[in-house]
Amino acid sequence: MVWNWLRRHPVLVDALLTLAVGAIYVADAVYHHRYVLGLALALIQALALLVRRRWPLAVLAVVTLGALGTAIAYRTVVPLAGAVAVYTVAVYETRRRSGWATAGALAAMVAATVRSTDYASLVFFVAAWILGENLRTRRAYLNELEEKADRLEREREANIQRAAAEEQARIARELHDVIAHNVSxxxxxxxxxxxxxxxxxxxxxxxxxxxxxxxxxALTELRRLLAVDRDGSRAELGPQPGLGALDELVAQVRGAGLDVELTVEGERHVLPAALDLSAYRIVQEALTNTLKHAGARHAWVDVSYGDAEVGISIRDDGAVTTEPNGTSGRGLVGMRERVELFGGDLDAGPSEGGGYVVSARLPVGAGG
Known part of the structure; x- marks a missing residue:
């Protein structure tokens, strides 16, 4: 708690530190009758500490010169200001710069102690540098942890936004397919x-x-699609449609006046839910386009089950215009997006015998 308070009030801390060091230096100068030059050197060293955080190297130089002057003039050294300056350099400068600066100051102090025989000052200098270096290393480590935490938080937010965008795109595709088909x-x-x-x-x-x-x-599908739990997850009110529901889909389209023939090849087996839904939506979208735009009387839906993939083909006998079956717009884009999610491919265009054909291949077990 005290440490946090000190970090929040650096100016006040430096002012109090300057007063304390200044008082000790002045008392020492007066006690030893060093009234003019001694007091001046003492005050210079103490006052320099006011700006130690802003100019640590300059402050170390001033304090070192002051200590050296005191040693030369009076054969004594008071190492307190020097130790504070060395500590500050070690904390706020790089290891290389603080090492060279401390070595220079230490050399000056060696010369000063030769004059004063106060070798304890060297111990103060070395201890202050070690303490400051440890604090700088700890701060660098904590800053690195904070930066890593911030980076992870930004990545988490980006993942959330990406997931939300993907969910919005999914809902948009589902809304388009459900509404377009049923309204048609x-x-x-x-x-x-x-x-x-x-x-x-x-x-x-x-x-x-x-x-x-x-x-x-349509209302049932829309409720299922848009239902959301209180915790934000989708609440499934019923099973998702899949290729197993093609008979109902074909019957619905037949009721709208389009003769549809459904052919299934291979042994039907359980597909991943997302792939099963996408395959169903592709057939639904293609039949919807035929119903709305082609003027067709007949359509053929072929589904082939394989061990590694599912093949889908929807063909009609309608007229091909410059925008065949309306699939040049959002419908074709949505079908391609669904197929690409599973690493498959989709072809759409005029068929050789007339009309329009949409063919899709969906690998089983890929994507999703």
Whole structure:
């Protein structure tokens, strides 16, 4: 506690130190009847300590010259100011500079002690340098620890921000896929209901029922997607959709008027949850684009399970425009991002037999 107070009040500490050293030096000069030159040399050495933190080397030089002058004039040395100056140099200067400066001051003190025979002064100088060097080393170590802690804290904050950005991107992709697909289906169903509202009320009611069920499904997915626990983690209100839910997806799209044929090759097996969701979203996005933009009547979805990867192909017989199936925008970007997360690849473009095709390859066990 005392040490912390001293560190917080350096100017006051130096003033008190100067007064104490000055009082001792003046008392020693008066006691030995060194009234003019002795008092002047004593005051010079003491007053120099006021600026010891700002100019430690200069203060050491002044104090050393004062001590040497006192030794020459009066054959005595008072080592207190010199010890304080050496300690200060050791604390505030580099080891190399403080070593050379202390060696020079020590050489001067050796010459002074030859005149004064006060060899204890040398011990004071060496002890002061060792004490100051130890404190400087300790401070450097503590500063290094603080810098390391600050660096780790900055890295932690950066990781948190990066994770938040990734989570926002994930939610944005999910929102786009969920909303775009369900709104597209509802729009088509609403248009169909309007066309047959007077001529075929039963079909109109069927379309309106499909709109209601699609809307409820969309709300359920949105609640699951946006639900957050109090501690900030996502609260899963239900299982994430995956390739196992393609039958329901295909049935929903068929209900919107697009004839979809689903083919599954290979033995179905459990996939990592993130990869399974991404594969489902790719199929969903491709069918949504076909439904909205292609004017297609038929679409084919092929899923092939392999030991090391899952292959997906979505093809339609719609017209290819300058922006085929709407996949030149956010939809294609989102599909590519999903595939790249797992080290796979995605191709999208006109098919040889007409229409548009989206093909994706997702390695099993990679990424995620």
């Amino acid at each position: 289906v509802m729009t088509v169903q609403a248009a169909a209901a309007g066309d047959v509202f007077d001529s075929d009320p039963a079909r109109a009611r069927e379309a309106l029922g499909a709109i209601e069920s699609t809307g409820r499904a």
